[in-house]
Amino acid sequence: MLSLAPRTRALLLLLGAIVAEVAATSALKVLSRARWWPWVLVVGGYGLSFYLLTLVLQTLPLGVAYAIWSGVGTLLITLVGVWLYHDRLDGPAWAGIVLVVVGVVLVHLFSHSAAGEP
Numbered sequence: 001m002l003s004l005a006p007r008t009r010a011l012l013l014l015l016g017a018i019v020a021e022v023a024a025t026s027a028l029k030v031l032s033r034a035r036w037w038p039w040v041l042v043v044g045g046y047g048l049s050f051y052l053l054t055l056v057l058q059t060l061p062l063g064v065a066y067a068i069w070s071g072v073g074t075l076l077i078t079l080v081g082v083w084l085y086h087d088r089l090d091g092p093a094w095a096g097i098v099l100v101v102v103g104v105v106l107v108h109l110f111s112h113s114a115a116g117e118p
Contacts, residue, residue: 010059017052018069020045022076029085064107071104 004012024045027038056065078097081087089097 006059010056010065013052014056014060014065014068017049017056018073018076020049020052021069021073022080024049025073025077026080026084029081064111067107068104071100075101 024042027041027045031038031042053065053069056069060068075097078087078089082089
């Protein structure tokens with residue numbers, strides 16, 4: 001099996017957590033339309049997401065992991081909403097989302113904490 005550096009492994013697990021959370025959150029829209037089957041995706045997706053996030057926290061600091069998880073998740077769920085559910089956002093909404101993404105990029109690229117260093 002391919003051996004990965006702890007930080008690389010943590011980031012891949014974090015990506016998995018984000019994808020699971022986005023899938024679960026996307027299913028909430030269908031659930032709101034009184035469909036029963038999305039419960040499986042909602043409960044399973046959030047459960048998987050939180051489990052993977054706990055594994056990530058063995059390597060990355062809590063605040064950094066959560067900032068990346070929530071920031072990237074916000075961008076992805078926004079794109080899913082626009083693409084799949086035809087949500088419409090105005091300029092200030094897009095600007096706010098861009099600021100969230102810029103914040104995540106700054107933390108990831110420039111923070112020693114993001115590298116798991118004290």
